[in-house]
Amino acid sequence: MGGACLGVCGASGVGKTLLLRSLADLDRHDGTVLLDGRGSSTYPGPEWRSLVALIPAESRWWYPEFGHHLPSGCNASDARQLLAACGFEDDVLGWQVSRLSTGEKQRLALVRALVRKPAVLLLDETGSGLDLENGLLLEKVVKEYRLAHDAPVIWVSHDREQLARVSRQLLTLQQNRIDIAGLAQTGEGRS
Amino acid sequence: MNVARLSSIDLCIAAGLVVLLALLSFRLKLGLERQMIYSAVRMTVQLLLIGMVLQYLFASRTWWLIVVVSLVMLVAAGAEVRSRLKHKIRGFFGFGVGAGSMFVSSFSVTLLALLVIINQHPWYEPRYAIPFLGMLLGNTMTGVALASDRMTSLFYEQRETLEQRLMLGQTWREAVADLRRDCMRTGMIPIINSMAAAGLVSLPGMMTGQILGGSPPVEAVKYQILIMFLIAAGTGFGVICSIMMIERHMFDKRHRLRMEKLAAAG
Incomplete structure (x- = not known):
């Protein structure tokens, strides 16, 4: 599903987050996850997770300033471009994380992940709980990244309207059952 | 040695003070009297027993008996470290962390002191071996327990932060680097401070005891300096060891x- 976006929905507790966590290899799981035909277990854990980036709904920060969360080796012009796309100026690098609003945090968490150039994006309720303007901006940035890098996106959300905007395929998780609706499956091994 | 011998009556006078305090606690409704008497009795019995054991040990000088006593002390210290963790590490490893790091902090350092510095014959001379080991176990335990408790608590409190660092492709070593530094500081700062305060603010117990026992103060001081160095080094090594064991244990290959390895508070 190169460059496509798969929406995932389902009732609370059905295992949407667990699905993403298993794909990112954060939880022990059965089965094999393939990326371009290569299994996750053949990569070292950290390398796999830098390819398959999971972005959770609520971001945590471990340095006082936002800028320190970007990898030291990252391309400055890429970072600037991403920040601009998310509606920030360069001075955001020196902003105190503790003073960020929810919307700013979500957008910056996206920047923090995208600047590392993952091959697959796993979004867990990203953009939910935001006002429409912020949400749309976020969706636009994800779409641009997806198309520019041919990166598949799996987007978990409670918000059906949001999923309809971002994805043409919808996966509904239910107890013991999975429904796929929308366009025909691409059938590739890339998950 | 001309130690003023203590009679039972002397001890009873001192015990009378504790009883007085207990009465006062009852009168002031502090609710501490029961606990106070219990602890006082327990202390007396334990010390009398250890006094008898030591007397026998010093007289017999059997090496394997000393090894057995040392191991019992080590196991007790390991269990004590475990019991001081707010978030216990599940399974045998929880005890292993304590015992392992207490082994590093106290056993190895005591052994080095006995073999290289004290240099008595036989090297396991109980008059040196047991007090050294006891003092090191007792004094390094605080640091090791503090550091381990902080580490497991931080793992619990910051699990989401740790995971988000992993999500960005960090290795577990990168993800815990800040916690590790924090916990190692927590474990080592008290002993560093008490080295600075020794002699000015406090007269260390061992030195005081030696002086009471009739040693010239300068000799007593030299022993105290030696023991402070050993405690500081032992604490540091023990803290590093416990932190490294815990962080390694909490992540898989x-x-x-692996948060399931940590129990909730209690």
Whole structure:
């Protein structure tokens, strides 16, 4: 599903987050996850997770300033471009994380992940709980990244309207059952 | 040695003070009297027993008996470290962390002191071996327990932060680097401070005891300096060891955080 976006929905507790966590290899799981035909277990854990980036709904920060969360080796012009796309100026690098609003945090968490150039994006309720303007901006940035890098996106959300905007395929998780609706499956091994 | 011998009556006078305090606690409704008497009795019995054991040990000088006593002390210290963790590490490893790091902090350092510095014959001379080991176990335990408790608590409180660092492709070593530094500081700062305060603010117990026992103060001081160095080094090594054991244990080969290895508070 190169460059496509798969929406995932389902009732609370059905295992949407667990699905993403298993794909990112954060939880022990059965089965094999393939990326371009290569299994996750053949990569070292950290390398796999830098390819398959999971972005959770609520971001945590471990340095006082936002800028320190970007990898030291990252391309400055890429970072600037991403920040601009998310509606920030360069001075955001020196902003105190503790003073960020929810919307700013979500957008910056996206920047923090995208600047590392993952091959697959796993979004867990990203953009939910935001006002429409912020949400749309976020969706636009994800779409641009997806198309520019041919990166598949799996987007978990409670918000059906949001999923309809971002994805043409919808996966509904239910107890013991999975429904796929929308366009025909691409059938590739890339998950 | 001309130690003023203590009679039972002397001890009873001192015990009378504790009883007085207990009465006062009852009168002031502090509710501490029961606990106070219990602890006082327990202390007396334990010390009398250890006094008898030591007397026998010093007289017999059997090496394997000393090894057995040392191991019992080590196991007790390991269990004590475990019991001081707010978030216990599940399974035998929880005890292993304590015992392992207390072994590093106290056993190895005591052994070095006995073999290289004290240099008595036989090297396991109980008059040196047991007090050295006891003092090191007792004094390094605080640091090791503090550091381990902080480490497991931080793992619990910051599990989401740790995972989000892993999600960005960090290795477990990168993800815990800040916690590790924090906990190692927590474990080592008290002993560093008490080295600075020794002699000015406090007269260390061992030195005081030696002086009471009739040693010239300068000799007593030299022993105290030696023991402070050993405690500081032992604490440091023990803290490093416990932190490294815990952090390694909490992640698996795929660099996944394994929170199920940690129990909730209690």
